[in-house]
Amino acid sequence: MTAALVLRAVIGAALVAYVLSGVADFGAGVWDLLARGRLAERQRAAIAHAIAPIWEANHIWLILVVVLAFTGFPVAFAVVATALHIPIAMALVGVVLRGAAFTFRAYGLQRSDLRARWGWVFAWSSVVTPICLGLVVGGMSSDAIEVEGGRVVSGYLAGWTSPFAWGVGALTLACAALLAAVYLAADLDDDAELQAAFRRRAMICEVITGACALVVALLAARDSPRLWDALLAGPWALGVHVAAFAAATTTLWALLTRRFALARVTVGLQVAAVVVGWGVASGDDLVLGAVPLYAAGVVPHVVEPVLWTLAASGVVLVPALFWLLRVFKSRRASTDEPAPEA
Amino acid sequence: MDDLLAARSQMAISLGFHILFAIAGMAMPVLMALAQWRHLATGDAAWRDLARRWAKGTAILFAVGAVSGTVLSFELGLLWPEFMRHAGPIIGMPFSLEGVAFFLEAIFLGLFLYGEGRISPRAHLLCGVAVAVSGTASAVFVTAVNAWMNEPSGFAVVDGVVTDIDPWATLRSGAFATQATHVVLGAYAAVAFVAMGIHAVALRRVPDDRMHRHAFTLALGMALVTTPLQILSGDLSAKHIAEHQPLKLAAAEGLFATTRGAPIALGGWPDAESRTMTGAIEVPLVLSVLATGDPDGEVVGLDSAPPEMWPPLGVVHLAFDVMVGCGSAMLAFVLWGAVVWFRSRVPGRPAPWAHRRLLFAAMLASPLGVIAIEAGWTVTEVGRQPWVVHGFLRTADAVTPMPNVVFTLVGFTSLFAVLGVVVVMLLRNLVRSSLPRGRR
Numbered sequence: 001m002t003a004a005l006v007l008r009a010v011i012g013a014a015l016v017a018y019v020l021s022g023v024a025d026f027g028a029g030v031w032d033l034l035a036r037g038r039l040a041e042r043q044r045a046a047i048a049h050a051i052a053p054i055w056e057a058n059h060i061w062l063i064l065v066v067v068l069a070f071t072g073f074p075v076a077f078a079v080v081a082t083a084l085h086i087p088i089a090m091a092l093v094g095v096v097l098r099g100a101a102f103t104f105r106a107y108g109l110q111r112s113d114l115r116a117r118w119g120w121v122f123a124w125s126s127v128v129t130p131i132c133l134g135l136v137v138g139g140m141s142s143d144a145i146e147v148e149g150g151r152v153v154s155g156y157l158a159g160w161t162s163p164f165a166w167g168v169g170a171l172t173l174a175c176a177a178l179l180a181a182v183y184l185a186a187d188l189d190d191d192a193e194l195q196a197a198f199r200r201r202a203m204i205c206e207v208i209t210g211a212c213a214l215v216v217a218l219l220a221a222r223d224s225p226r227l228w229d230a231l232l233a234g235p236w237a238l239g240v241h242v243a244a245f246a247a248a249t250t251t252l253w254a255l256l257t258r259r260f261a262l263a264r265v266t267v268g269l270q271v272a273a274v275v276v277g278w279g280v281a282s283g284d285d286l287v288l289g290a291v292p293l294y295a296a297g298v299v300p301h302v303v304e305p306v307l308w309t310l311a312a313s314g315v316v317l318v319p320a321l322f323w324l325l326r327v328f329k330s331r332r333a334s335t336d337e338p339a340p341e342a
Numbered sequence: 343m344d345d346l347l348a349a350r351s352q353m354a355i356s357l358g359f360h361i362l363f364a365i366a367g368m369a370m371p372v373l374m375a376l377a378q379w380r381h382l383a384t385g386d387a388a389w390r391d392l393a394r395r396w397a398k399g400t401a402i403l404f405a406v407g408a409v410s411g412t413v414l415s416f417e418l419g420l421l422w423p424e425f426m427r428h429a430g431p432i433i434g435m436p437f438s439l440e441g442v443a444f445f446l447e448a449i450f451l452g453l454f455l456y457g458e459g460r461i462s463p464r465a466h467l468l469c470g471v472a473v474a475v476s477g478t479a480s481a482v483f484v485t486a487v488n489a490w491m492n493e494p495s496g497f498a499v500v501d502g503v504v505t506d507i508d509p510w511a512t513l514r515s516g517a518f519a520t521q522a523t524h525v526v527l528g529a530y531a532a533v534a535f536v537a538m539g540i541h542a543v544a545l546r547r548v549p550d551d552r553m554h555r556h557a558f559t560l561a562l563g564m565a566l567v568t569t570p571l572q573i574l575s576g577d578l579s580a581k582h583i584a585e586h587q588p589l590k591l592a593a594a595e596g597l598f599a600t601t602r603g604a605p606i607a608l609g610g611w612p613d614a615e616s617r618t619m620t621g622a623i624e625v626p627l628v629l630s631v632l633a634t635g636d637p638d639g640e641v642v643g644l645d646s647a648p649p650e651m652w653p654p655l656g657v658v659h660l661a662f663d664v665m666v667g668c669g670s671a672m673l674a675f676v677l678w679g680a681v682v683w684f685r686s687r688v689p690g691r692p693a694p695w696a697h698r699r700l701l702f703a704a705m706l707a708s709p710l711g712v713i714a715i716e717a718g719w720t721v722t723e724v725g726r727q728p729w730v731v732h733g734f735l736r737t738a739d740a741v742t743p744m745p746n747v748v749f750t751l752v753g754f755t756s757l758f759a760v761l762g763v764v765v766v767m768l769l770r771n772l773v774r775s776s777l778p779r780g781r782r
Contacts, residue, residue, distance in 0.1 A: 053456040056408050056448040064441045066415050070426050071434025078427040081419030085744050092416055093757060096409040100761050103405035107398055109771040150427070156744060302431040302509040306438050313442040320449045327453060327460050 003300035004293050007072040008286075010307060011065055012279050016272045018061030020179065023133070023172070025055045027180025029098060029126020030173070031201065032119065039197055044119065046194055047180075050187055052106055053328045057321065059099065071306055075150060075297035076286040080136070083145045083152045083287075087135040087160045094129030097121055127173065134172030138165030141282060143224045143289040164216065164223035171212040175271050178205040182251065182267040186260035187329070195260075202263070203255050210248060213274065226289060230281040240280060244273035346738055348747035349421045352754060354723070356414055358716055359758040363407030364484075365715060367447065368477045368526065369533030369564075370400040374454075375470035376560060382463055388552035392560075393470075395553075395776060400473075401455050402768055406761055408448065413754070421747070425730050425740035428504050432497055436486040436512045443480035447473055481529065482522045489517035492722065493586050494731050516586060520579045521722075527572040528718065532711025534565035535672060539708020540773055542701040547777055554776070555695040558704075562679050562694055569676045573669055577632065584633035587732065588642035590725035593653045594662035595629055596622065597643045604629040604641040609663060612655040617644075653727040661720035668714035675707045 028047045035043040051058075070077040081088065101121035108115060139145065139159030146154035159165060181202035188195040221228040231237055247270035254263035282288055286296050343351075374396040381389035415437075419426050450472040458466055489512065490496075496511020497504050512518070541557040548554065583591045591597075596612035596619045597604055606629040610622025630639040644652055682700050686693045694700055730737040 053452040056405065057445065057452055059408065059412070060441065060445045060448055063412060063415055063444065064438075066419075067434065067437045067441050070419060070430040071438065072431070074427050074430030077419050077430060078423035081416070081426070082423045082742060082744065085420050085742065088416055088420060089750050089753070092413045093753065095412055096757060096761070099405050099409040100764075103402055104764060104768065107402055107768065109768045109775065151743070297427065297430070299431045299507055302434060302507050305509045306434050309435065310438055310442065313439075317442060317445055317449075320446060324449045324452055327457055 003303040004072070004296065004298040006307065007068065007298065007303050008279070008293065010310075011068045011072070012276065014061055014064045014068065016275050018058075018065060019175065019271055019275055020268050021054070021058035022061055023130055023176045024179035024183060025051050025058055026098065026126045026130045027176035027178065028184065029102075029123050030177045031180055031184065031198070033123030033127060034201075039194060042191070042194055043197065046184060046188060046191070048102075048106060050184060051102075054324060055099070055102065057324060059095075062095075068306075072298055072303045073286055073291075073296035075295060076291045079145070079147055079150075079152055079287055079291050080140060083154065083156065083158060084136050084139045084160055085156055087132050087139065091129055091132035091136065094125045094132055097125035098129055101125065126176075130172045130176045131166075131169035134169030135160040135165050137172070137278065138162070138168030140286075141168070141220075141224060141227050141278065141288045143226050145287055145290045147287075147290045162219075162223045164219040167212065167216040167219045171209070171216050171274075174205060174209040174212045175274065178202060178209050179267060179271060181205050182255070182260075182263050185255070186264040189260075199255055199258070199260075202267075203252060206248060206252050206255070206267075213244075224288065227281055230283055231277070234281055234283065236280040237277075240273055240277040244270055244277060247273060343748050343751075345745060345747045346741050348751045349741045350737065352747065352751040353417060353421055355751075355755050355758065356410065356417055357719065357723075359762065360407065360410040360414055361715060361719060362712065363403050363410060364481055365529035365532055365712075366400065366403035367407045368474075368481050368529045370396060370403060371447075371451070371470060371474035371477050372530065373533070373537060373560060373564065374400055375467065375474050377556070378467050378470050380556070380560075382467055386552070386556075388556055392553045392557050395772065396557075397455055397470075399769055399772055401451070402765060402772075404447075404451055406765055408444075410758070410761075411444070420744075420750075421742055422730065422740045423742050425735060428735060429731060431507050431509070432504070432511055433487045433490065435509045436483040436490075440480045440483035443476045443483060446476040447480060450476065478526055481525060485522045485525045486512040486515065486518050488722065489521045490515040491731050492521070492590075492726055493517040494734055499734065517582060520575065520582045523575045524572070524579050524718070527568050527575050528711065528715050531565055531568040531572050531672065532715050534561045534568060535675075535704075535711040536708055537561035538565060538704045539706075540769075542704035542708075544773060544777060545695055546698065546701050546705075549696060551776075555693075558695045558701075559693075562676075562683070562704075565672070566676050566680055566683075569669075569672050573673055576666075576669060580632050581635065584641060587726070589644065589647055589652065590658070590721070591633060592642060592644045592646075593655050593658040593725055594721055595641075596655060596659045597629065597641060599645050600640060600643040602630065602640045603627050603638050604633070606632065607659070610659075612659050614649060614652065614655055651728065653725050658721055658725045661717040661724065665714045665717035665721060668710040668717065671707065672710050672714070675703060675710075678703070 028051050032044050032047050035041075101118045104110070105115050105118040105122060110118075142159035142162050142165055144154060144159040144162060145152065146158070181198050185195050185198035185202055188198065217228070217231060220231060247266045250266040251263050251270055254260070254266060284294070285292050374393055377389050377393035377396060380386065381393055450469045453461065454466065454469040454473055457469060461469070493516050494511075495515060496508035498506040508514070538558060538561040541554045541561065544551065544554040545558055580591065593612075595604075596607050596610065598612075598617040598619075603626070605624040605626045607619050607622040607624055610619045612619050627637040629641055631637050633639060633641045644655075679694060679700060682692075682697050683694050685691045726732055728736050728738065730740045
């Protein structure tokens with residue numbers, strides 16, 4: 001069991017990293033879509049500038065999550081891939097369109113009206129994809145997927161079509177938009193007007209995210225009583241709720257008082273607390289009510305060397321990732337960088 | 343269309359699409375880093391322009407490769423959940439290593455594309471080298487998985503349950519060394535040929551352009567090194583397959599009866615009913631030499647297994663002939679290119695980039711490597727049927743129970759078709775923008 005628990009923690013950490021980086025990139029696409037009025041083009045340029053050098057690296061956390069999932073929990077992976085085939089396929093279409101459209105727009109080589117159309121595809125797929133990812137997560141926690149003898153018997157619509165799962169989809173989208181707004185506000189030190197715009201958006205988003213979280217909890221009471229019980233009474237529940245609430249309040253206060261560097265940290269903690277809360281509320285199950293951790297197919301003597309190998313590769317990976325972020329996300333860097341010329 | 347065929351088609355189309363971008367992700371960074379190195383070494387601005395243009399092309403191809411690769415990592419589960427249920431832990435190690443390599447490639451590509459002027463020229467060049475190394479490494483790790491599917495080892499099946507898994511089994515698979523070498527060299531040669539073709543088109547319009555001259559010369563150099571080595575590695579692969587996957591080779595050659603001194607069959611169509619080849623040109627003894635190194639060597643035929651264990655014969659044979667045909671044409675081209683290059687040292691003889699007939703041939707030869715790769719992929723995948731894990735798990739038993747797979751097949755195929763058209767259009771515009779107005 002130790003290997004299973006450690007692996008679950010590592011997958012959880014990779015998932016948090018993906019949400020804080022890759023999902024936040026989707027949020028940037030949401031703000032591209034919602035850019036209106038006089039500042040719209042400047043906002044879009046700032047968004048493109050912020051994510052261009054890093055989105056591909058951010059995106060790879062998702063691949064790591066998938067690979068670790070099928071390596072360590074092959075039974076759970078097969079169940080999820082079967083029962084939630086439809087929302088996963090929809091999310092994949094979104095992933096493909098988002099990445100391709102962003103690149104097609106960034107590298108020009110086309111008339112500006114065509115580039116604008118790719119911008120539109122990028123923005124809309126950035127909205128749809130986090131909702132679909134949320135549907136997958138919601139489906140896994142819906143207590144509606146049924147497995148008999150290792151085979152899914154609840155069909156292909158169970159779980160992800162419930163109002164609860166769509167609530168999780170909305171919450172995921174809200175978290176994405178919130179993260180992106182705070183990051184952009186923190187990045188745009190050199191443009192007070194844009195910074196103010198994203199600060200306002202971040203504060204509105206913080207309120208919406210809180211509301212979404214509340215609605216999801218109430219929908220869980222109706223659609224997934226087992227999750228609701230765990231959220232109320234699970235051994236870690238109170239701590240996670242307090243952590244999320246404290247981080248959210250601090251983020252709002254930091255935004256109000258223009259402490260952007262602090263807001264960037266606390267918003268990350270807030271969203272991480274939501275992901276961790278989902279994990280601990282699932283208790284001993286990987287797919288709630290269907291695949292317990294002990295039956296997920298863990299082979300300890302496979303998981304252990306894989307985790308050690310990943311840990312060893314961190315010696316190269318972590319410094320490289322820090323270097324990337326330092327070059328493109330440090331104060332000094334955010335001054336002038338010509339976008340790749342058309 | 344039944345669901346199994348739809349699932350197989352979707353996997354084939356996804357892989358066939360992704361592989362184009364995967365080979366670009368391996369080989370373009372090598373060209374890009376070499377051009378950047380020449381720029382730093384010589385100070386020639388044309389090399390810098392070339393490195394930037396190749397980097398831009400790499401960025402577009404890499405992005406589409408990254409997202410189509412993500413689709414594939416999920417499709418393993420979406421389409422083949424039973425395969426993943428059993429094989430997930432076995433293929434976890436190479437896929438984890440591939441994930442790390444891919445992560446490094448994305449990080450260093452970001453630094454190379456956007457970092458010029460922000461990091462030192464030497465660090466910038468090293469980032470380009472790191473992209474090339476990690477891109478090739480990730481392809482090697484993925485190939486380990488495929489090699490294991492062809493020649494599974496490192497586990498036991500007890501009462502239908504997979505046990506005794508060796509996490510390093512894929513990297514110890516007998517087919518790994520030959521297959522990985524064949525994939526890597528094939529990617530370098532194919533991309534070199536595409537690059538040669540593109541810059542040959544440009545050179546026929548602007549013969550004086552230094553950037554295109556550099557580009558053509560570098561790509562020709564890469565093709566010169568990799569193509570002959572690829573033919574050698576193909577020979578090693580054939581010998582390995584003859585020993586370990588004899589039915590695949592028998593299907594590729596339409597060899598129905600186990601034969602000593604077997605002939606090679608060029609063209610023609612195998613007929614499974616009558617167990618004959620129709621319309622093939624048979625060259626005596628060559629297959630025995632290729633498979634065993636001995637003109638009298640015995641080559642195992644299809645009669646060693648019942649017909650329901652045979653892969654689809656026509657497809658595998660056609661794909662094999664296409665691959666070998668393309669490879670031979672590529673070898674002929676690079677030999678001629680080498681002669682032209684060697685002779686250009688004599689005063690009065692044209693350099694390769696000024697040799698108009700060579701440029702014309704390079705245009706025609708441009709897609710050969712890519713076609714060979716798609717055909718080779720078809721040989722190895724279709725040639726393994728009806729198995730997904732050779733000898734252990736049938737493709738039909740691995741497929742998802744999900745009905746109406748044809749819908750996702752149509753969806754993803756249309757999506758990839760649109761992306762393919764757009765990428766071609768963007769790359770064409772990238773080339774055109776390097777030509778003076780009026781010559782586009």
